[in-house]
Amino acid sequence: MSDSQIPAARASHSRALITLVVDTSDSIRQIGALDRLNQSLRRWGDDMRKDANLRRISQIAIVTFGFEGVRTIDASGATTGAPADPFVDLDRFSPRDLSAGHFSPMLEGIERGMEIIRDGADALERQNLLLAWRPILCLVSDGAPTDFEGRPTRRLGEVAQRIRAEEAAHNLVFFAIGVPGADDRALRTLAGANGYYPLAEVNFMHALELVSASNRINAAAGIGSAAEIKNELRQEVDEQYASWLGGAGG
């Protein structure tokens, strides 16, 4: 260190966890949206990397529901199998193209996401790392929840209650983004009135930019409650992204 320099910035000791729970059921293929979903995921990673702070601390995991049931994807794209650690640093975020098909076990996908966040937070603790802010769990879907056989599920209330409990314990913040065709009632039940954003058109980039916005809000809120973070995001969306939303919002 020379006389004119301050001490070097310390190595990062916190992480921001983002978990995407993405619908890859047959309906995504039917509406011809799979290519756009894959392209949007890549572009979103590039956009996120432009923020030097997010690049330093963000880790991303992807859970899909639909093709081959519920899958934890290697978000680095290094392997086709389930990764040992679902969270990859933003610098390494480069998921392979997702495939679509089968039914829509959305609730089981969300539960997998919650497990991943709990395990990820525990892993950070073991490494003497801190959570920078509340982990984000974001659902992106164009459909309605079913069981693994395509039958309507009766577990909606149970899973919604579990999400509320995780939020109340400050373990995560849950958002849902509905692509046209989504079951608005189900997604609003899961995310709460202030946590659901139905898009006006099939635009996954809009969905992922809302995830980025929630991340920014979360960062600014610091140690805020899930309700505060959701209120803040709702306000920002109303001010800046209202044209992206369909009529069933809020």
Add this chain to the structure above:
Amino acid sequence: MTGPFPPGWLVTGVSVPGGRHAAAAQANQDSWLYRQLADEMFVIAVADGAGSRPRSAVGSRIAVESAFASAVAALSAQERTHRQDWVEFAARWAGACRAVFEQAVTPIAAALSDGISEKLSLDDFACTLLAVLAAPPWYCYITVGDCFAVVCRRPGGAHLVVPPAMAGSRDSTTFLGTPRAATEMLSGVIEDPALSGMALCSDGLIEATLDVSRQADDRLCYLTPSDFGGFFQVFENADRATADLTAGLTSPAYAAASGDDMTMVLAIRR
């Protein structure tokens, strides 16, 4: 730097907007203050406006001014020679600061509410605050929220004496201007004839300047790294101290460490 200085002391402060605030064309919501009271007695303060509150930048400015005004008001003519005298002063100062802040914000909130449908409240000006009244060898502090203070002593090096709340904590940050501040604002006193410097920082500097370590009770806590004293070396060339500190805090490495505003007030005993 900001003179006049108390005899034997140099003081400077720098506040730089966080990368995310700059990208969104948002104002720097931090504020800082240095003001001499008498001879070697002075106040330094840092406040960090709550990112989620619309008028928190104004709130943080009012907070540091309130810290100074309330310190003056809380100092009685009675001589303070024992530790208990300073402990009582610090507690009185904390209460006075909350009152002065509320009294100052209320008319401003009313004025800024003129003509808008949703009236501003005290909560819209919420911020964290850390202030020190230095009267060597006594140093009284008041704090609410997650700013932090490091002192340097000769001999002994740097010590984190007012730690920030742990990131990822399940507790929400407490802000000045909220009901919780009445019970959660802390005050304290340090007596140290060997204290050679103080650094007051907003939470935007946690990631760049502190380490994390596991303690004997298995909990994680923040620690001051061994080279933290290097911040006080900016005074080796006093004319350049502010410029050098600014250059450091605006460097790419510091900017990457936090998207939040970063503020540091340094005071050193020559």
